[in-house]
Structure formats: structure tokens, C-alpha cells
Amino acid sequence: MKVQLVNIGKKYEGRENFTIRHIDLDIDDKDFCVILGPSGCGKSTLLRMIAGLTSITEGDLLFGGKRMNSVEPKDRDIAMVFQSYALYPHMTVYENMAFSLKMRKERKSVIHDRVLEAAELLQIKEYLYSKPSEISGGQRQRVALGRAMVRKAGVFLMDEPLSNLDAKLREHMRIELVRLHKSLDTTSIYVTHDQTEAMTMATKIVLLDKGKIQQVGPPTLFYEKPANLFVAGFIGSPTMNIFQGEIKDGLFHSTEEDFVVEPKAEDLALLKPFEGKKVAMGIRSERFIAGLADKNTVHVKVDVIEMLGKEQLLYCKFPNGKECVISEPGYFEYAVDEEHNFHFDVDGLHFFDAETTERIN
Amino acid sequence: MSKNKEKGLYLSDRPPLTPVKAVLLTISYILLFFYVFIIVWPLAQIVFSSFNGNQGEYIHVGGAYQFSLKHFKYLFQETYFLNWVINTIVIAVATALLTLLFVSFTGYAYSRYRFKGRKASLMAIMLIQTIPAFVGIAAYYTMHSIISAVIPGFTRQMFLILIYAGGGIAGNTFILKGYIDSISSELDDAARIDGCGNLQVYRLIIMPIVRPMLAIIALWSFIGPFLDYLMPSILLSDPKQYTLATGLYTLITDVRNMHQPVFAAGGLLTAIPIIILFIALQKQLVSGLASGAVKG
Amino acid sequence: MRYGTTIMDDIGNEHPRRNLRLAERGALEERLESEPKEKAAQIKGELKSLPRKEHDYEKKFAKVRAEEKAFLAKASERKTTFEGSLADSDPTIRKWKLEAMESRARAEFYAPHADLSYDFELLAEQHRMIAEQLPAIADTRRETLDALDAAKADLEAAKKEDHSQANADFRRLRKERLKQRGEEKAALRKLYKSGQISSKAYVNEKHQKDLAAAEDIRSMKQSLKINMLADRVRYLKHRLKQDKKQGIAVLNSDISDLRRKTPIEVTKRCPWISYLTFPLPGLGQLLLGQTFKSIFFFIGSLYIYLIAIPYALGRGNYRGQGLFGLVSLAEGASRLDRSVIFMIEGVIAIILLLIAFLIYYNSFRDVNRNEKKMISGIRLNNWFETKTAAKHKGFPYFASSPSALVTLFIVLLPIAVTVLISFTNYDPTHQSKFNWIGLANYKQIILGQGIAGGPFWLITGWTLIWTLFATSLAIFVGFVLALLVNQDRVYGKRFFRTIYLLPWAVPAFITIMFFSIMFSPNGPLTALLQQLTGQVINIKESPWGTRIVLILLQGWLGSSYVFLLCTGILQSIPKDLYEAANIDGATGFQQTRHITIPILLFQTAPLMIGQYTFNFNNFSIIYLFNGGGPFEPSKYGNLAGSSDLLISYIYKLTIQKQFQGIGAAITMIVSLVLIFFTWIGFSRSKSFREEKL
Structure with a gap:
């Protein structure tokens, strides 16, 4: 199902300002859309x-062209996986998964079939009659997914579902989630603060x-063409090196005048209007030669070396103390x-307007 | 795997017993058994004297002992003991149910909803629960005559139930609220997405989870009327309406009814179920008291 | 308030005025404020000369209104034509379709006039929505109805078929499944017997096997044709109801969103309705067009004018005179009219009036706020919106109002009465009628004067001694016992714990009364003491004898609870603390001193403070043991005994000796001190500080 957000805004009662405003977003059918951001950015x-758990102050929320603003959560054709899984502790895994269908007074045979189907797919059939407290974290995660799956909803919402798992399991579940998304044929919306999850899924x-919204697009775009300084700093590990400076006579002069860069021709054309203005130049660690x-x-x-095997990260210092990260083969x-x-x-240079922080090239 | 094995391993783990420690250990045992005696002796006297047929209106310890059930017979035939038991149980059950009903709603509302006046009323609740229950004794008796004039069938016992339940609302709301606070609100969200309304969220999700705490609240509300002497002694005047505490007291103070061994028999019968309850549920009861620490 | 040239909707967006007359006025008024004073007179003149009814806009508007009237008058005519075109058998669908057609007509009528007024725009849009959505809802309903009819027919047909084969199959399958469960359980038992799984796991697994089998069998039964069909019929019926509810709700909420976005223009600029109608809650809401809401406030009005105010004026009282009773305190009334009744009814009147005031205030605020909203351009909630808001925001109020009422009347009312009584001369000579005497009772108590106030300080002294010693003894004994029992090497922990729990588990009144018997002049313990010392020691006749025995007895009773608490905490102290201490070279004694005791003290402190307040108020033990005696008239007068605590003294004064005035005053002093101390302890507790309230 296609999900559209038109000029959505939220102002909590008793607060002066909008927590989030002017959000325009189109999520196509069968998209795996990750909403990424630091904590407190309004992504939850x-x-x-x-999901309908918080009311919408302004704007329109459309599911498949239908307006959903004031539709109750249960009638929205959504399923949601929570950060803490939110499994009902007093019910067995089976009852947990069957609960929403039971509340909808769904046919019993349908309930049974769907629960078994989901359990089969997620390999939790053995634990169907256990309580959530009796199974491990990874299994609980699967149950939470299963509970959302049985609803056969058009939109699948996930709120940092992997943040409670250990690193190894998280890596594994990332792949499984993508596989699951493909087999379910739904639109998924996934909230996280972890850029790796976003980039991979x-x-x-x-x-x-x-x-x-700072930027919208496929993962590669974020890496290759960050729309502003915030995106440039947020995406990518190690963080992009940013140098402050000025454009003088078609050359980038760093603020301390310790180096001068001549951008490539296409960039130069775009940098023309910034002649004599403050500009920030970014370069990823692997674009140093x-x-x-x-x-x-x-x-x-070279100040510190971090050896990762196939590559090594060099934390270097300029004579004036300025720092940068360079990665070179191991x-x-x-x-x-x-x-x-x-x-x-020069092909890997990013230029940003120092005032507006927007991308120039 | 088995317990014995574990214990065996644990034993051999300990450092060997030094002579000083052995002496200390012996002293410990002596003290412990001494205190066991101090506790058991008086309680045993209750049991013995309730079965000793060789007593009249007064209890005699030592002297001739003759096993007999005559005090129990007297208790059931000559006193209102059965009435007292029934009264107490009715009052206790009604108090527990009423308290649960009131507190479930308030505890849930205060934990999960942010509404105007919440902060102020929470403060009020905290203040109210610090006010001792005896403050109102001057007014209760007259209040009952006013209420019963308006509602003719309103007995003193009903009023007692209302006082017990009403007095417990403040403190218990606070306890339950704290307990519900500890449940993740994502569960509520999940339930809402699954199709629950306000009351369904409580009935189907929250209530089953807080059941242990509800049980503790119900249990304490239930036990309260068994242990209280003050309120029934103020409100109830007809011996038939008495609760156990006020009723049994008549057996040792009232010169006409004076019958100490019968009191022992009644006390024994009252104590046994409560002792069983306390021993079986000691953990829950203690934790309930601990969470209501402020009530004292 | 001035008109201004723009209005604001609920979300905060500005819209230009469409009422041109008001817009002109608004523009002029803005000029009046912004331009220099010299021009004020001229602008004022212009303002005055502005046409009202004769304004072009008003004329145009009136014309449309007339057309509208004519259009609406023809509604029934349209209805008959529409009805002819409807053929559906379901009345609900017919109703919806009819409504949709009428709405289409209305939308067409209003749309051309949308520029004239936001009201017309709203009506046009709203009817467009209805015309669009209702047929869709109706179509879904038709589909479900058809499916339901088919399912019902299938079910009827299936009922006539022969099911013996299917039933037999089901029985066979069930038998097989049960057999399988039996085998699984047998396998489990084997595992358990051979010690490969624990008993807990065994029980657990067994239970799970039962659940799984039950679920499978249920689904087998469900997949019988006849059951499936019946289930389908049930499901479709539910769907029918659900779809209707949901469809209408979505339509309603879309309309309400529209109302939030479309402003309203009103000519008034002062919220006069709220000021004029506040004496009658409900009227204001009615005038603003919120009919359903007004019904609730009218019920409030009924309460105010039929219950609260008459009661306060003395009507419908039990005996009293409402509020006036608080002043007169039944002076000059008949013998049966006791002052205390008048006082209580006076307090009830105050409470009823407070509730009435709350209704007044809320109604006024509601109307006032809504009027101001309308003036600024915001549309009021319609019934659907009010209902939804009440469902979400009203829930906590509905949920806690019964408790609030009970607390108000059962807890706060008696407290208020006690406060009032403490300012009266309610004593044995003034039982029926008493008067206000100001602070005289407090003065008597503080100065220790009079028969009732005399022993106050003596009793206070003993109460403090009692509280301190009895509680400390219990805590000390419980503490020591817990430490002794929980030593590593002590065997029979369970035995000791059970025995030490007994004084707590046996109802205290029974033990207290029994000890009272045993210490009576010819009681067994008195006899024992005589044997031991060779003298006749009558504990109950000796003030200090009684006091010491009481303290010991409370030590006996209270140590159990302390013991239980400490045991619980001792068990939860992590073992590695001791191991670490062992490695550091601490001896057993040092470990107890530096690890165990500090942790115990720290964790039990708040509960122990609770024990002190408990004993401060420990009425039962004093009253049931020796009735507060023995009596020492030379020191205590006739009202108190030498072991009376403040609480039992209050009880005697209030319940037995009829010195309610002084009793209430002592109650007040004691309560204030107690509240103060619990409050201090409480506000320092972790839960209070961490609670974000």
C-alpha cells in the first residue's frame, strides 16, 4: 500500500512549538522505508x-489514497513491532499472535491457520505454547514479528525492533527482516537511529x-551526495572530514590557509557564485590518495592507527592541530x-554553503 | 542435578569450624531455641486451655488437665460466635471487592492518563493517606444515623465496609499506580493497535499483569476487618452484629459473659485460618507491606 | 475585541474574512490603531457611516439565505423522487443512499456560494464528502450482506446433509491426536524419570503439550464443514456491524477535520453569552448550538437547583438547617435536634455547594472559551467531536469519580467535622447542644488544665516513651533473630522462620487479650511470678508493671514483622559481596558489621519509621490489655489510666466519656504532628523524588 504524508505536523498539548512540522513524504507500495535520525528528532x-497512537495536528495521512487521520489504529490496516516487543506476558506465544485476530472476531480456523503459517515461517513453532518469559530475546523478537505478520496488514511499522538484541543477532536479523519484507509484499516503515541498519536494509x-526532513532517497544517495552538512556528518563511518574555508579565485582556501584545493571543472562552475564566501569542504576518508x-x-x-584488517584508519593531525581521518589499504x-x-x-569532494549548510555541488 | 548433591558440594566448600566459631554457633542455637520457647509457650497455652475441660470461667494453667470440647460447644451454642464469623467474613469480602473495584479504576487512570488536576489530586491522595484513620471517630456514629435516614436499609455494617474501603482508596491507589507505572506503555499501544478500547486495555492486558498486586491489595483489605477492634467497637452496638474482634472481647470483659477458656477456643478457631493464610502467602504479604511502606 | 481582517482556524492558519462588511470594519479598526491620532476622528466617522444591513454583502447574503430556505423546503419533495429510484431491500442501505443523494443535491447548491461565507463552503464540502463516502459504505454493506445470505444458505443446506462420515473422521482424528499427546507425555515422563529434565520443566512441558493438543483439536473441530460455515456466518454478521460503525466513524472524523480547517465568522465580539448564562449551566451550550453537551450541563443544573442549593438552605435535611446549622448549632431547637447533626449537615451542605461551584465554573469556562474561540474564527465541536473527546479525555475522570466521591464523604467529611468539633464545648454537659468556643480547648490542652486537658502532657510523655521503647525493642529483637537464623551454619532455617512468623500471623487482638487474661490477678502468669519471686505482683495494678509488660509484649508482637523483612533483605544481598570481603581478609564479625548491618539498616529504614508511627497509634494493645489502666486518679484524674496513649485517650474522651470537643482538639494536634513527620519521611523517599507526578 502506498503511504503518503502531506504537510504533516504535530504539536503536543501544552507545548508551544510543533515537535515536527511540514513533513511531506511519499512511500511507495512495497518500499522498505527507514526513518533515520538522532534521538529526539521526532522520528518516533x-x-x-x-500508527494512529498519536493524533495528527495538521496535514493529511493517506494510505492508498484514503485519508487516515482520524481512523482508529485498529482499523488502519497496519501492524507494528515495538522496541520492547510489547508481548503480553500473561499469554502464550500462540495467544499473543492470535490476539489481534481474536479481537477482530476473525474466524477461528483462519486464526489457527495464520498463526501456524507465521510460526512456520519464523521457526517458532516449538515455542507456540510457551510464555514470552520462557523464551530468549531473539525468539521474542520473532514472536513480535509473527504477531504483526498474522494481521496481514498493508503497512508494517517497526520501532527500533533490533535495538534490544546483541550485535551478532542483530546482524542476522537485519537480513531476515529484509527477506521477510520481500516475502510479505507489504510496505514497511522502519524507525532507527542506527545508520548501518538504514544503509543495509x-x-x-x-x-x-x-x-x-533533511534528505530523502536511496541509501547510495546519502553516501554519495549528502544534501547538507548534517547528513554528511551523520551518514558514514568514519565520519566525513569537513574543512572550513573560503573560495578565492576559484580555489578553496582552508581557513588557516594551510592548504589550497582546486575543485574539478563541474564543481567550479557551481562554486562561482560563492566566490569570496565561506564554504565547507567535505571528503570521505577513503578519498585521500x-x-x-x-x-x-x-x-x-599520523596520530593514531586503527587497524581493521583489509583497511586501516589513520587519525592524522595537521601541523596546526586540526584533525582528519584517512583510510588506506591494510x-x-x-x-x-x-x-x-x-x-x-577531486571527484570525491563535497562542497557546502557554510551559512545555510546546504550542498553546493 | 538433585538438591542433595548441591548441598553436599556447598558443605565441603566451607572453611572448617574453629573452636571459637563452634562456641558462637552453640550460643546462637541456644538463643534461637530460647526465643522459640518464648513464642510457642503462650500460643500453646491458648491451645491447651481451649481443650482443658477442667476449667470454669477462668483459665488455669498447670493443675489437672482433662481433654474436652465443652468450650467449643459453649462457643457455638451459647455465644453469637457463628454470627461474628459470618459478619466478619461478609465485611472482609465486601471490603476487598469494593476496594479492588475502586482502586483498579483509579490506579489505571492515574498511571496511564495525563489529565487536568492529576498532579493536584495525587498530592491530595498522598496527604490523605498520612491522616490516621481514627481522626473521624467523633463523626462516624452520627453520620450513620443521617445516612440511614436517607437510605433506610443502610446498616452499620455497610457503613463499616464503606469506611474500610473508602479509607483504603488513597493508599492503595498509590501502590497500584506505582505497580502499573512499571509496565511498559508499549503494551498499551500494542493492545490498541490490536483493537482494544480504554477498558479493554485494562481488562485484557493490564489487569492480568497486575494481578499479583491486586491480590495483595485484596488480601490486605480482607485481613483488615479481622484484625481491627477500633472501628467496629465504635459503630456496632448489637452483639449479634459484632465482628470477631469485638465479639470475642465480650467474653473476657463483660462480667455476665465472662468465659476465658471459651475465648481461647474462639481465638484458636479464628487464628488457625489466618495463620495458614499468613504462612502460605508470607512473601506476598511482606512485599505488599513493603510497597505500602508509607502507610506505616 | 476588534474584528481584524483575518480569522484563525483551529490549527492556527490565517484566513481572509469572507464577510465583506466585517472585513471593511476590521480594516478600518486596524487603521485606527496603526495610524496617527489626528486621523482618529476621521476614521471613527467612517466607521460610523459604514452601512450595516444595507451593505452590499449583507444584501447578497440575505438573498442566498432566502434561496437556501426555499431549497431546503423542497427536501421532502426530492426525497420522494429519490426514493423511487432505490430498490435495495436493506433499510440501512436505502437510508444511506437517500442521504447521499440529498447530500449531492446540497453540495451542488452550496458550492457556488462558497466564496460568500465559510459556512457555505463547509456545507458544500461536508455534503460532497457524504455524497462520496456513503455510497461506498453502502456498497461494502451490500457485498457483505450478499455474502452473508449466501453463507446462511450454505449453512442451511449443509445442515440437511449427512455428517456422520465427517463426524466419524473427526472423532478418529481426535483420538489419534490424543494418543499422540499421550505418547509425547510418556516420552517426557521418561526424560523426567531419568533425570534429564527438572520437575519444573516437566510440568511446564506437559502443560504445553496439553495446550497444543487442545488447540489442534479445536481447529480440527472448527474445520468441520458445518462449524466452518457457522463460523463464517458469525464472522460476517460481526463484519456487518463493524463496517457500519467504522464507516460512519471515518466519515464523521473527516467532517470534523474539515470543521477544524474551515473557520467561522461571527458578528459578535464579546463573549456575553457566558456571562449572562452562567447561573444556568447548560443554557450557554444550548445557545451555542451544542445541544447534547447542554443536556449534561442541564443535569448539573438540576443537581444545583434541586439538591445542592435547597440542601444548603435547609430543605431536605435530616434534622439540620443546611449551611445555617453551622452557625446556629441547633440552638433553640427541640431536644432531639443535636448540635452535632447540624454541624455534619452543614459540612455536607458545604461539600454539595463545592461540587455545585465546580459545575458552575466548568460550565462558565466551557461556554466562555468556546465563545472566544468562535470570535477568533474557530468552529465549535459538533456532537461527534465532543463524544470522541469525552471518550479519550473524560475516561480518567469517569474512572476516578466514584472513588473521589467516596473519599470526599467517608474520609474528608469526618475529618472536617472533627476539625470543627475541636472548636466547640462538646462535653458531657453539652451533649445535645454545644457552642463555638474558639481555641479554648487547645488552650486547656496546652496548659494542661481542666479534667480532660489535665493529663495531656503526662499521657504525651508516656506515649513518646512507649513509642520509642516498644518499637526499638521489636526492631532490635527482629534484627538479631534475622542475623542469627540466617547464618550459614544454622540448620532448620525453615523451622525457625515459620515459628518466628507466628506472633505476626496470629491476630494481634487474640494474643493481646490472652496475655491480658494471663496477667489478671488470678491469671497463670501472675501465679508464675508469685512462685518465682515469692511475692504477689499484680502487674495490672502497677503502673510501671503494666507499662513494662506492654513494651515487652509489643516487642514480642512486632519482632516478627521486622524479622521477616530483614530475612527477605538478607537473602537478596549478593553473595559476591561476602566473597570479596573474604578475599580482603574480613572476619565473619567484620563482614556482619560492615556489610550486613549497613545494608539492612539502609533498606529497612523507611519501613522502620513506619513501625514507629504504627506504635504511636497502637490502640489495640493498650485498650485490650488493661483498658489503659491502672487508674491513678491523683495523677491522671478520672478520664485516663496510667498506660493510656494519646490515641486510646482520644478514644475514651470521644466514645466513652463524652468529651468530644477536647478529644477532637487532641486529635488535631496529634494528626498534624503525624502528618508532618510522615510527610518528611515520605518526601525524602526515593519513589517520591523520582515520581515525575
Whole structure:
């Protein structure tokens, strides 16, 4: 089902300002949409508005073209998985999964079939008659998914469902969730603060901050063309290196005047209007090229080395104390306190307006 | 796997007993058994004297002992003991049910809803529960005559039930609210998505989960009327309407009814079910008291 | 308030005025404020000369209103034409379709006039929505109805078929499933017997097997043709009801969203209705068009004018004179009219009036707020919106109002009466009629004067001694016992725990009364003491004898509870604390001193404070043991005995000796002190500080 948010806003009672406002978003049928953002950005509020657990102050919420603003949660054709799983502790796994259908007075044979079907798919058939307290965290997670599945809802909502699992299991469940999403043929909306989850699972990411959408698009777009400084800093690990500076005579001069960069021709054309203005330049750690070049070179001292095997992260310092992260293949030999030359790959440069923080190129 | 094995392992784990420790341990045992004697002796006297047929109106310890059930016979035939039992149970059950009914609603509402006046009324609840129950004794008797004039069938016992239940609302609301607070509100959300309304969320989800706490509240409300002497002694005047505490008291103070061994028999019969209840549910009862610590 | 050129809707968006007359006025008024004073006179003149009824806009508007009237008058005519085109057998569907057609007609009528007024726009949009959504709801209903009819027919047909084969199959399958369950359980038993699973797991697994089998059999039974069909009929019936409810609810909430977005224009600019109608809650709501809401407030009005106010004026009282009774206190009334009745009824009148005031206030605020909203451009809630809001926001009020009422009358009313009595001379000579005497009772108590106030300080002294010693003894004994029993090497923990629990488990009044018997002049313990000391010691006749025995007895009674609490905490102290101490070289004694006791003290402190307040008010033990005696008239007068606590003294004064005035005054002093101390303890407790209230 297609989910559309048109100019959605929420103002909590007794608060002066809108927690979240002017949200316009189209989520296509069968999309896996991840709403990403730091804590307190309003992403949970947004999800709860879609679920109907929080009322919508302004704007329209459309499911498949139908307006849903004041439809009760149970009638919205949604299913939701909660962060704490929210399994009813006094019911068996079977009863947990059957509860929503029972509340809808669904036919008993249908209930039984659907519960068994979901249990089969999620491999929890053995625990059907156990209480949630008797099974492990990973199994509970599956039960929570199963409970949402049996509803056969058009929209599948997930509120940080993996945050209570350990790292190994989380990695495993990420893959399973994507597989499940494909087999269910539904639209999924997934809220998280973890960029890895977003990058690996989403077909579409929505990055929220301070109640506003910062960027929408497929995961690659976020990495390759971050829309503003916030996105650039939020997505990617290690964090993108950002240098403040100024455009003078078509060249980027860092604020401390310790290096000068000549952007490529296409970027230069876009940078023209910023002549003499403050600009921030970003470069990801892997876009540094080792060695001296005739231009765009920096001279830095290696401060800390983080060896990851196939690559290594060099935390370097400029002579004036400014820091940057550079990643190089693992087999290169570097040692702490050595001084080296690197030059920028001009195809990997990102320019941002320092005032508005918006992307320029 | 078996328990014995574990214990065996544990024993061998301990450092060997030194002579000083052995002496200390012996002293401990002596003290412990001494206190066992202090507790058991008087209680045993109740049991013995209730069965000793060789007594008249006064209890005699020592001297001739003759097993007999005559005091029990007297208790059932010559006193209103059965009435007292029934009265007490009716009052206790009604108090427990009424308290549960009131408190379920208020506890849930205060825990889950943010409404105007919530803060103020919570403060009021906290203040009310610190006010001792005896404050109103001057008014209760007259209040009953006013109410019974308006509602003719309103007996003193009903009023007693209302006083017990009403007096417990404040404190118990606070306890239950605290307990419901500890349940994740995501459960409510899940239930709402699954199709529950306000009351269904409570009835189908919250209530089953808080059942242990409800049981404790019900249990304490139930036991209260068994243990209380003050309120019934103020309100109830007809010996037939008495509860156990006021009724049994007549057997040792009233010169006409004076019959100490019969009191022992009645006390024994009253105590046994309550002792069983306390021993079986000691954990729950203690935790209930602990969570209502402020009530004192 | 001035008109202004724009109005605000509920969400906070601004809209231009469509009432051009008001817009002109608004514009002029804005100029009046913004432009220099010299022009004020001129603008005022313009304002005055602005046409009212003759304004072009008003004329146009009146014309449309007339057309509207004519249009609406033809509604029944349209209805008959529409009805002819409807063929559905279901009355609900016919009703909906009819409504949809009428709405389409109305939408068409209002749409061209939308620019004239927001009301017309709202009506046009609202009817467009109805015309659009109702047929869809009706179609769904038709589909479900058809399916239901088919299902019913199938069911009837199936009932006539022969089911013996199917039933036999079911029985066979069930038997097989039960056999399988038996086998599974047998396998489990084997596992359990051979010690591979614990008894808990065994019981658990067995239970799960039962559940699984029951669920399977239920589904087998359900898949019998006839059951499936019956289930389908039941389901479709439910669907029918649900769809109707849901469809109408969605339509209603869409309309309400529309109302939030479409502003309203009113000519008035002062919320006069609320000021004029506040004496009659409900009238204001009715005038503002909120009919259903007004019914509730009218019920409130009935309460105010038929119950609260008459009662306060003395009508319908039991004997009293309402509020006036508080002043007169039955002075000059007949012998049967006791002052205390008048006082209580006076307090009841106050409570009833307070509730009445609450209704007045809420009604006034509701109307006032709504009027202001309307003036600023916000549409009021219709019935559907009011109902929804009441369901969500009203729930906590509905849920807690019975408790609030009971607390008000059963708890607060007696407290208020006691407060009032403490300012009267309610004593043996003034039982029927008493008067206000101000603070005289308090003065008597504080100065220790009079027969009732005399022994106050003596009793207070003993109460404090009692509280301190009895509680401390119980805590000490319970503490020590807990430490002794919970030593590693002590065997028979369960035995000791059960025995030590007994003083708590046996109802206290029974033990107290029994000890009272045993210490009576010819009681067994008196005899025993005589044997031991060779003298006749009559405990109940000796003030200090009674006091010491009481303290010991409370130590005996109270230690159980302390013991239980401490045991619970001792068991929950993590073992690794002791192991760490062991490694650090601490001896057993040092471990007890530096680990066990601090933890115990820290965790039980609030509960122990509770024990002190409990004993401060421990009425039963004093009263049941020796009736507060022995009496020492030379020191205590005739009203109190030498072991009386404040609480039992209050009881005697109030219930037995008829010194209610002084009794109430002492109650007040004691309660205030108690409240103060519990409040301090409470406000320092963790739960209070962490509660975000």
C-alpha cells in the first residue's frame, strides 16, 4: 500500500512549538522505508502518528489514497513491532499472535491457520505454547514479528525492533527482516537511529533532524551526495572530514590557509557564485590518495592507527592541530608519529554553503 | 542435578569450624531455641486451655488437665460466635471487592492518563493517606444515623465496609499506580493497535499483569476487618452484629459473659485460618507491606 | 475585541474574512490603531457611516439565505423522487443512499456560494464528502450482506446433509491426536524419570503439550464443514456491524477535520453569552448550538437547583438547617435536634455547594472559551467531536469519580467535622447542644488544665516513651533473630522462620487479650511470678508493671514483622559481596558489621519509621490489655489510666466519656504532628523524588 504524508505536523498539548512540522513524504507500495535520525528528532512521533497512537495536528495521512487521520489504529490496516516487543506476558506465544485476530472476531480456523503459517515461517513453532518469559530475546523478537505478520496488514511499522538484541543477532536479523519484507509484499516503515541498519536494509531512507526532513532517497544517495552538512556528518563511518574555508579565485582556501584545493571543472562552475564566501569542504576518508601530487596535497602527522584488517584508519593531525581521518589499504605500512603527504581525490569532494549548510555541488 | 548433591558440594566448600566459631554457633542455637520457647509457650497455652475441660470461667494453667470440647460447644451454642464469623467474613469480602473495584479504576487512570488536576489530586491522595484513620471517630456514629435516614436499609455494617474501603482508596491507589507505572506503555499501544478500547486495555492486558498486586491489595483489605477492634467497637452496638474482634472481647470483659477458656477456643478457631493464610502467602504479604511502606 | 481582517482556524492558519462588511470594519479598526491620532476622528466617522444591513454583502447574503430556505423546503419533495429510484431491500442501505443523494443535491447548491461565507463552503464540502463516502459504505454493506445470505444458505443446506462420515473422521482424528499427546507425555515422563529434565520443566512441558493438543483439536473441530460455515456466518454478521460503525466513524472524523480547517465568522465580539448564562449551566451550550453537551450541563443544573442549593438552605435535611446549622448549632431547637447533626449537615451542605461551584465554573469556562474561540474564527465541536473527546479525555475522570466521591464523604467529611468539633464545648454537659468556643480547648490542652486537658502532657510523655521503647525493642529483637537464623551454619532455617512468623500471623487482638487474661490477678502468669519471686505482683495494678509488660509484649508482637523483612533483605544481598570481603581478609564479625548491618539498616529504614508511627497509634494493645489502666486518679484524674496513649485517650474522651470537643482538639494536634513527620519521611523517599507526578 502506498503511504503518503502531506504537510504533516504535530504539536503536543501544552507545548508551544510543533515537535515536527511540514513533513511531506511519499512511500511507495512495497518500499522498505527507514526513518533515520538522532534521538529526539521526532522520528518516533512520526511513526506513532502513522500508527494512529498519536493524533495528527495538521496535514493529511493517506494510505492508498484514503485519508487516515482520524481512523482508529485498529482499523488502519497496519501492524507494528515495538522496541520492547510489547508481548503480553500473561499469554502464550500462540495467544499473543492470535490476539489481534481474536479481537477482530476473525474466524477461528483462519486464526489457527495464520498463526501456524507465521510460526512456520519464523521457526517458532516449538515455542507456540510457551510464555514470552520462557523464551530468549531473539525468539521474542520473532514472536513480535509473527504477531504483526498474522494481521496481514498493508503497512508494517517497526520501532527500533533490533535495538534490544546483541550485535551478532542483530546482524542476522537485519537480513531476515529484509527477506521477510520481500516475502510479505507489504510496505514497511522502519524507525532507527542506527545508520548501518538504514544503509543495509532500506530501499528508501528518510533522515530527520529537529523535526524536519533533511534528505530523502536511496541509501547510495546519502553516501554519495549528502544534501547538507548534517547528513554528511551523520551518514558514514568514519565520519566525513569537513574543512572550513573560503573560495578565492576559484580555489578553496582552508581557513588557516594551510592548504589550497582546486575543485574539478563541474564543481567550479557551481562554486562561482560563492566566490569570496565561506564554504565547507567535505571528503570521505577513503578519498585521500597517498603520496605527493602537484596540487591539492596536505602534509599530516599520523596520530593514531586503527587497524581493521583489509583497511586501516589513520587519525592524522595537521601541523596546526586540526584533525582528519584517512583510510588506506591494510597492507600499506604506516607508523604512529610518521609524517606523510596525501592528496585529495577531486571527484570525491563535497562542497557546502557554510551559512545555510546546504550542498553546493 | 538433585538438591542433595548441591548441598553436599556447598558443605565441603566451607572453611572448617574453629573452636571459637563452634562456641558462637552453640550460643546462637541456644538463643534461637530460647526465643522459640518464648513464642510457642503462650500460643500453646491458648491451645491447651481451649481443650482443658477442667476449667470454669477462668483459665488455669498447670493443675489437672482433662481433654474436652465443652468450650467449643459453649462457643457455638451459647455465644453469637457463628454470627461474628459470618459478619466478619461478609465485611472482609465486601471490603476487598469494593476496594479492588475502586482502586483498579483509579490506579489505571492515574498511571496511564495525563489529565487536568492529576498532579493536584495525587498530592491530595498522598496527604490523605498520612491522616490516621481514627481522626473521624467523633463523626462516624452520627453520620450513620443521617445516612440511614436517607437510605433506610443502610446498616452499620455497610457503613463499616464503606469506611474500610473508602479509607483504603488513597493508599492503595498509590501502590497500584506505582505497580502499573512499571509496565511498559508499549503494551498499551500494542493492545490498541490490536483493537482494544480504554477498558479493554485494562481488562485484557493490564489487569492480568497486575494481578499479583491486586491480590495483595485484596488480601490486605480482607485481613483488615479481622484484625481491627477500633472501628467496629465504635459503630456496632448489637452483639449479634459484632465482628470477631469485638465479639470475642465480650467474653473476657463483660462480667455476665465472662468465659476465658471459651475465648481461647474462639481465638484458636479464628487464628488457625489466618495463620495458614499468613504462612502460605508470607512473601506476598511482606512485599505488599513493603510497597505500602508509607502507610506505616 | 476588534474584528481584524483575518480569522484563525483551529490549527492556527490565517484566513481572509469572507464577510465583506466585517472585513471593511476590521480594516478600518486596524487603521485606527496603526495610524496617527489626528486621523482618529476621521476614521471613527467612517466607521460610523459604514452601512450595516444595507451593505452590499449583507444584501447578497440575505438573498442566498432566502434561496437556501426555499431549497431546503423542497427536501421532502426530492426525497420522494429519490426514493423511487432505490430498490435495495436493506433499510440501512436505502437510508444511506437517500442521504447521499440529498447530500449531492446540497453540495451542488452550496458550492457556488462558497466564496460568500465559510459556512457555505463547509456545507458544500461536508455534503460532497457524504455524497462520496456513503455510497461506498453502502456498497461494502451490500457485498457483505450478499455474502452473508449466501453463507446462511450454505449453512442451511449443509445442515440437511449427512455428517456422520465427517463426524466419524473427526472423532478418529481426535483420538489419534490424543494418543499422540499421550505418547509425547510418556516420552517426557521418561526424560523426567531419568533425570534429564527438572520437575519444573516437566510440568511446564506437559502443560504445553496439553495446550497444543487442545488447540489442534479445536481447529480440527472448527474445520468441520458445518462449524466452518457457522463460523463464517458469525464472522460476517460481526463484519456487518463493524463496517457500519467504522464507516460512519471515518466519515464523521473527516467532517470534523474539515470543521477544524474551515473557520467561522461571527458578528459578535464579546463573549456575553457566558456571562449572562452562567447561573444556568447548560443554557450557554444550548445557545451555542451544542445541544447534547447542554443536556449534561442541564443535569448539573438540576443537581444545583434541586439538591445542592435547597440542601444548603435547609430543605431536605435530616434534622439540620443546611449551611445555617453551622452557625446556629441547633440552638433553640427541640431536644432531639443535636448540635452535632447540624454541624455534619452543614459540612455536607458545604461539600454539595463545592461540587455545585465546580459545575458552575466548568460550565462558565466551557461556554466562555468556546465563545472566544468562535470570535477568533474557530468552529465549535459538533456532537461527534465532543463524544470522541469525552471518550479519550473524560475516561480518567469517569474512572476516578466514584472513588473521589467516596473519599470526599467517608474520609474528608469526618475529618472536617472533627476539625470543627475541636472548636466547640462538646462535653458531657453539652451533649445535645454545644457552642463555638474558639481555641479554648487547645488552650486547656496546652496548659494542661481542666479534667480532660489535665493529663495531656503526662499521657504525651508516656506515649513518646512507649513509642520509642516498644518499637526499638521489636526492631532490635527482629534484627538479631534475622542475623542469627540466617547464618550459614544454622540448620532448620525453615523451622525457625515459620515459628518466628507466628506472633505476626496470629491476630494481634487474640494474643493481646490472652496475655491480658494471663496477667489478671488470678491469671497463670501472675501465679508464675508469685512462685518465682515469692511475692504477689499484680502487674495490672502497677503502673510501671503494666507499662513494662506492654513494651515487652509489643516487642514480642512486632519482632516478627521486622524479622521477616530483614530475612527477605538478607537473602537478596549478593553473595559476591561476602566473597570479596573474604578475599580482603574480613572476619565473619567484620563482614556482619560492615556489610550486613549497613545494608539492612539502609533498606529497612523507611519501613522502620513506619513501625514507629504504627506504635504511636497502637490502640489495640493498650485498650485490650488493661483498658489503659491502672487508674491513678491523683495523677491522671478520672478520664485516663496510667498506660493510656494519646490515641486510646482520644478514644475514651470521644466514645466513652463524652468529651468530644477536647478529644477532637487532641486529635488535631496529634494528626498534624503525624502528618508532618510522615510527610518528611515520605518526601525524602526515593519513589517520591523520582515520581515525575
